[in-house]
Amino acid sequence: MPELPEVHALVTDLGAKLVGQTVARFDVLSFAALKTFSPPTSALEGQQVLGVARHGKFLDFRVGELHLVMHLARAGWIRWREGPPPPASGRPGKSALAARLVMQPDDSGLDITEAGTKKSLAIYLVNEVAEVPGIGRLGPDPLDPAFTEEVFAGILGAAGRAQIKGVLRNQSNIAGIGNAYSDEILHTARMSPFKPASMEADEVAELYAALQLTLRGALQRADGLAASELKKEKKLGMQVHGRTGETCPVCGDTVRQVIFADSTLQYCPTCQTGGKILADRVLSRLLK
Template identity: 70%
Template sequence: MPELPEVHALAADLDGRLGRRVVERFDVTSFAALKTFDPPVSALHGMRVAGVGRHGKFLDVTLRPDADESADGDAGADLHLIIHLARAGWIRWRDAAPVPAARPRGRSAGPLAARLVLDDGSGVDITEAGTKKSLAIYLVRDPADVPGIARLGPDPLAPEFTEEVFAGILSAAGRAQIKGVLRNQSLIAGIGNAYSDEILWAAKMSPFKPANMPAADVRTLYEATGRMLREALERADGLKASELKAEKKSNLNVHARFGEACPVCGDTIRQVIYADSTFQYCPTCQTGGKPLADRVLSRLLK
């Protein structure tokens, strides 16, 4: 799943490619992916891309009526094409004019979920691999109309995300496990399974540690959060969308490294499996050498 650093880099790449271009059409081939109906996607025809940004892990393509084509010169109201790539979604740039997309069907038409075509024939494909489809596309007048954006917590790289704000979030979470708190988008926006593993490894903290922790630990975790996210942003800066997945995977220290050696202490990286996710950690660096309880393994051993 793309997280804050990858979505930030995707937004920058798309902003350079889409910026100031006019939309020829927007075809949706996965009916389930489109979560809104008003305004209709046909409203995008003839609108100009004003910019591409992000809200947490949501991409935001801002579109503006083309004043040059408006009879009265009124620029009108902006629209926002919001994309949440979920676990297996991605954006693929196309230089050449694509074959027209198929008409929407009741279920996803293969990996292609939607296609944005620009006035010069270039554009982007929004795709989703696998059979479990959770990619979401919204066309709204205000980003806050998207429920997931409306309930987002603060951005961990924003200037207002101070150590004091972070401490307040952790204190309010009480004895909730810190791994889950870092991933909770309503508390902190943009951090997912991979970077929460990386942050906790850098902070030398157990994923099961209670969120309400001593001030010294709060500072350690706050600094690790900023450092790991900024380093990932720096690595992703200037990369094309097609290069981001490989860059992320090659620079992870513990996440998705089960069975490999920790790059700091050399201990074997272990994992915990839940119903719908898996996380990794280093026992020596994070849990005093003790393996964490793996609920799936525990059930198998009964």
């Protein structure tokens, strides 16, 4: 799933390619992905792209007076295409291709895709960004100068005994952090993902520093990369996320995982839990 650093880099890359160009048409191949019906997608035709922005994990393309907003969810992605698109293959809604933004005059543009069978990609065409469900509920952006340690402490204090992993991922608390970077932030801070969010001031300071270091480091690595290179860079930059069974680069212990119904977290026992192996409910059920 693309998170704040990747979406930020997409804004830079796609903005450089699209701003100033004119839309020929917007083709929707997965009708389930389009969450709005008014204005119609035909309203984009002949309109100029005025800007590309980010709201948490949402991409916002300002086209004329309209906003074409996308949330790429777990398996969505955007690819820049030079020249006319090839014919779409497969039945509508069944292939990975969900939509195409085609530009004038050479038919270059964007291919919006989603892998897998579980389709969660969401596309909105609205007059105002606030009309998009989810954007109005977003918490503060962690890269905003206004997101201070004091603001962060208030968020953690309000969460009380809730597990810190979930608090970091909750978009109403902090916008843009998902499963991968919450794992990385907690590893850098040497904290268990199950630690209560309400913590001592020195721990808040450590976690805030880890959050800023992790996100800004990922942002720096992604800076200037094309959309086609971002997935690879994200994977290479991870220390524990997605590296179950591998060696922790900090201490040499084996990276472990905990599997939930819809997601998996990774952590290092030595760095984060005092050597304790966290209970994996899925594994526990298999052993019964």
